[in-house]
Amino acid sequence: MVAVDDYIPELGEGHPDQPVPESRxxxxxxxxxxCMRPSPAGLVPARDFQDQCLARVPTFxxxxxxxxxEVVTSGEGEIKPHPSLRTPMTAYGRRVRYTVFEFDELLDSSSIxxxxxxxxxxxxxxNYTLFDGFVVLHGTDSLAYTCSALSFMLQNLGKxxxxxxxxxxxxxxxNDATDNLLGSLVVAGHFMIPEVCLYFNNKLLRGNRSTKVAASDFDAFDSPNCPPLAVTTSMRTNVNWEIVNRPKSIEHFSIQTNLDTTHVACLRxxxxxxxxxxxxxxxxxGLRGLxxxxxxxxxxxHGQDNAMTKVFADAISRGIVIVNVTQCLTGSVNPVYAPGMSLSKAGVVAGLDMTTEGALxxxxxLLALPGSTPRLVASRMSVSLRGELTESSQPVFRHPDGALPERVQALTVLGYAIAQGDLARVEEIIRSEHHWLLNDADYSGNTPVHLAATSPSINILEFLLLEGGSVHIRNRNGRTPLFLAANAGLSEHVMLLRKSGAHLHSDERTAAQLLARRRPGVWGLAGIGPREVSERELEEAGDGYRAGSQWTMMAGSAP
Incomplete structure (x- = not known):
């Protein structure tokens, strides 16, 4: 995947020196x-969806x-080859190669x-390390609930x-299925938006902000308290980069699957x-949350003699977490009136502008996390974890749409600062131009993280990662920041990138294996060679990634 915004490569299909890249x-x-088809008994799932529905359509x-x-199909790591299809070249000068993995038992969205x-x-x-992005086909009845749930379950998501x-x-x-699926494929294959999103009727919505607003209209979903992350027009997909949520921790992608849905309830x-x-x-x-x-x-x-408020206060004293969300489609819970103030004083948590699906x-x-307590859960319910709520109504800086020379100038200034190891200057530039510059790319497709991967200052690389820089974007040559750092022999940079969830793309592994013959140490840290460093070793190493000699010993030889 490459960084795509307003810039379209000059070299495209047909140019002898520029192969057309593919996303997976x-x-x-x-x-x-x-994915259903008509039958005498009504609509039933159409098995073999890829051949029956997609292979015959030129746009797919x-x-x-x-x-x-290759697709990993089971918890035991069983890998099965799946035939793939490829889209025609898009307006962004690349194609999307994809395959469909069907669940053995298709899920009924109304009973998921x-x-x-x-x-x-x-x-x-x-399959996280095998693909650049993922598209999930799902029934619409509970789609907003699934989007919200997955946004919390997928921790430190980078794709x-x-x-x-x-x-x-x-x-x-x-039908609306063709546009919805094609639009989802284009977004997943072109734009580094590391969130769980919902794509419907040419709009990309933040998953945990979405709700179903129509039972039969094609425009079935909306995110009333959050503008769309992207909108597809007849010309292109326009991304609102300023509001894209990115992981800001030095941790691997992981999942939390133990959601405590059986001990929560919703009451209107x-x-x-x-x-x-x-x-x-x-x-x-067994109720733990409401x-x-x-x-x-x-x-x-209030109830007579504040009886209702007392009911809430008593439940909270028993350890039940109660979260207050509004029945209105737009707006936020704000205890300015006496009835709302009494709930707040009783210990009811203000859910601000969360949807019911998001709050539930x-x-x-949170209730299922290890070591959770009612007090801790209540405090975290009013803090944004995945962009599910608006913590404040402060104005957001909006960078004006500029011409290409402006973008090149900003990236050039930033590139010099990174190359010179000037952390203060990098911080100044990123924090003033953050939302559009962080994952933007220069003429060769290198993002600031690519440049920092070979910078003399590991502090700059750490800063960019903590600001939300992506470790998964590939440059025009198909190289990730991890590949560049390993190729430069920078063990500390490699370890920091690995701790942030970086992995070599499948297209890079052949070249990496050849290079590992000369530098087995550093490529072992990157995950290639006879002594590959596991994720467990990375976790056990903790914050020791700055001690370069430690990683050399782990790899078995000097880089």
Whole structure:
């Protein structure tokens, strides 16, 4: 994958010196209307979706020779080759090669639960290093819940995960499935948006901000409190880079599958609701958390003699976490009125502008984390973990759309600062131009992280990673920052990148294996050669990545 924004390469298909690059995307088919076909008994899943629905359509198949793509299909690490298809070249000068992995048992979206979410998360984890992005086909009824759940389950996500579905099956003459799937493929294969997203009706929404707003319209989903991350027009896909959420920790991608959905509940307040009704819900056996849907800015009836407030306070004293979200489609819980203030004083957590789906899955995620306590969960519910809520209403700096020379100038200045090891200057540039510059690329496709991978200052590389720089983007030669750091013999840089979740792309491994013959030490740290350093060794090493001699000893020889 390369960094794509407003810049389109000058060299494209047909140029003798510029091969057309390919992105690798795994489509995970879980079920839903999008992959159904008519039958005498009604709509049923269309098995062999790739051949039946995609291979025949020119926009999904350029007619090139089919190649096999390896897919990890089980928890035991079993790898099965899957035939792939390739899209025609896009406006961005590249193609998307993909394959479809179908679940053995297709999931009914109206009855999906934490077990189904875990199956999706595990499939992504097993294939994380093999693909540039992932597209998940899913039914629309519970799609917003699945998006929200996966956003919390996929920790330190560094690649795009796009969920989509359809209101009408792809095999129907008039459908929305074709555009939804094609748009998802283009986004997953071209744009480094490391979030769980929902693509529907030409809009890319943040997954944990989305909600279903129409039962049958093609424009079925919206994110009322968060603008779209991207919008597809007739000309291109325009990404709102300023609001893209990125991982900002030096950690590997991992998954948390143990969501505690069986011990949380959701209750909608209505005029005339009795305290006894609420108390009965809060005394359900094993209940640990409740999402309370209240009026307006977070208001609920007091009840006679503040009986309702007492019910909430008693439940909180028993260790139940109660989160207050608004029934309104837009807006935020803000305890400015007396009824909302009384809930806040009783210990009810203000859910701010979270959706019900987001609040419910976040609560389930936090309750299941090791060492969780009601106090800790309550405090983290009002803090943004994956962009699911707006913590403040401070104005956001917006960089004006500039001409190409402006972008080149900024990248050039930053490149010199990185090459000279000037951390203060790098910090100044990134923090003033952060949202559009961090993962942008120069004429050779190198991002700031690529440049920092061979910089004399490891502090600059660490700073860029903590600001959200991606370790997965490849330059025009198909090289990741990890490859460049290993090729330069920089052991500390390699270890820091590995600790941030970097891995060599499958297209790089052949060249890396040849180079490892000359420098087995540093390439072993990168994951190539007779002494490959495992993720467990990386974790056990902790913060010792600065001690270069330690990594040399682990690798067995000097770089």
């Amino acid at each position: 995307v795994l489509i995970i088919m879980t079920g839903g209307t999008i 198949n350029d007619g090139s020779i089919t190649t096999m793509m 639960d934490a077990k189904g979410w875990a199956e999706i998360a595990q499939t992504i984890q097993r 795009p995960v796009i969920l989509t579905g359809a209101q009408a099956p792809m095999l129907e003459l008039q 307040i209505f005029p005339g609701i009795k305290p006894e009704m609420v108390d009965a819900v809060l005394k359900l056996d 999402v309370l849907e209240t009026f307006g800015a977070g208001n609920a009836p 899955t976040k609560l389930s995620y």
